[in-house]
Amino acid sequence: MFIVSIVCPICSGRDNREVERHHEYILRHCRTCDVVYADPMKTSESFYSADYDYMLRDRLIMDPVRWDFRWDIGEFLRTPPRRDGNLLDIGCGTGFFVKRAREMGFRGYGIEFNERSVQRGKDFFALDTLYPLDIDGLTRKFPELKFQVVTLFQVLEHVENPRDLFSAIGRIITEDAVVVVALPLRGRWPDTSGKTGDYPPHHLTRWSLKALENFLDRHGFFIRRHKFENFPLQNMPALLYPYLLERARFLTMKGSRTDDSLRDVSEEQAITILTKRKVKMQIATAASFPLWLFLKALGARGPHLYVEACLKP
Ligand SMILES: [Zn+2]
Structure with missing residues (x-):
């Protein structure tokens, strides 16, 4: 009998245990780097186009429910890692944060795969620096552009290949850049994400501080500051x-x-x-x-x- 060993998409480790099953996915905990990942690491465009919350959000510039809860963006605005330079928001949606970053003094750019969100943000906020591109597409458009700040608010856990994403980030930042990552914490309590929130194809990875630290370390980063959200009302x-x-x-x-x-x-x-x-x-x-x-x-x-x-x- 063969022993099937599934390679961790974050660290390539082979030592994992099955945590649970969800539809066609198996969730595996990597004992080497501590991430929990979906097997297969495969997202679904039809999930996003059929999901109630995403369907509604797609029609709005600012979701009146969700934006009130954006602790992560508030944390950046309260304690910005710096106050000027080029900033790239990955997964920028309609560009609400890019707009705030521009008001703070950054030259703010945003990329987002949802073309409709990008167009609506461009129209509503009059932002001409939102692009329906990935990092490589942005680099082809602006070969000389480097960033002092890159932000990923609630993005990493959705991504099929986090390693490719961080390799690409590595190519577009300056030596003194700050990369801000905010994501749902694994084992959060109470889990308010419902039955689909933290599961694939929505979230493909679940992170602890240790898992994120290991991942960033593999890409040449160290964590300068971290903060756990206080228990929100x-x-x-x-x-x-x-x-x-x-x-x-x-x-x-x-x-x-x-x-x-x-x-x-x-x-x-x-x-x-x-x-x-x-x-x-x-x-x-x-x-x-x-x-x-x-x-x-x-x-x-x-x-x-x-x-x-x-x-x-
Ligand atoms: Zn791993």
């Missing part, structure tokens, strides 16, 4: 009212994350749907305030990790 409804929330989800989403009737909602309708969700969430959040104070006092940790990485000297 917004997570309380998901902790307290899982059944209530599922019910609210059922009501507001017409029972499914992949409802085809939503494919053609207008931007106005999308805002209405998301605003209703936001109000429900706010009521539940206010009701859970006392318990949140208690958990915070106990030192409960939030669901995201933020790191600043620099090239090793």
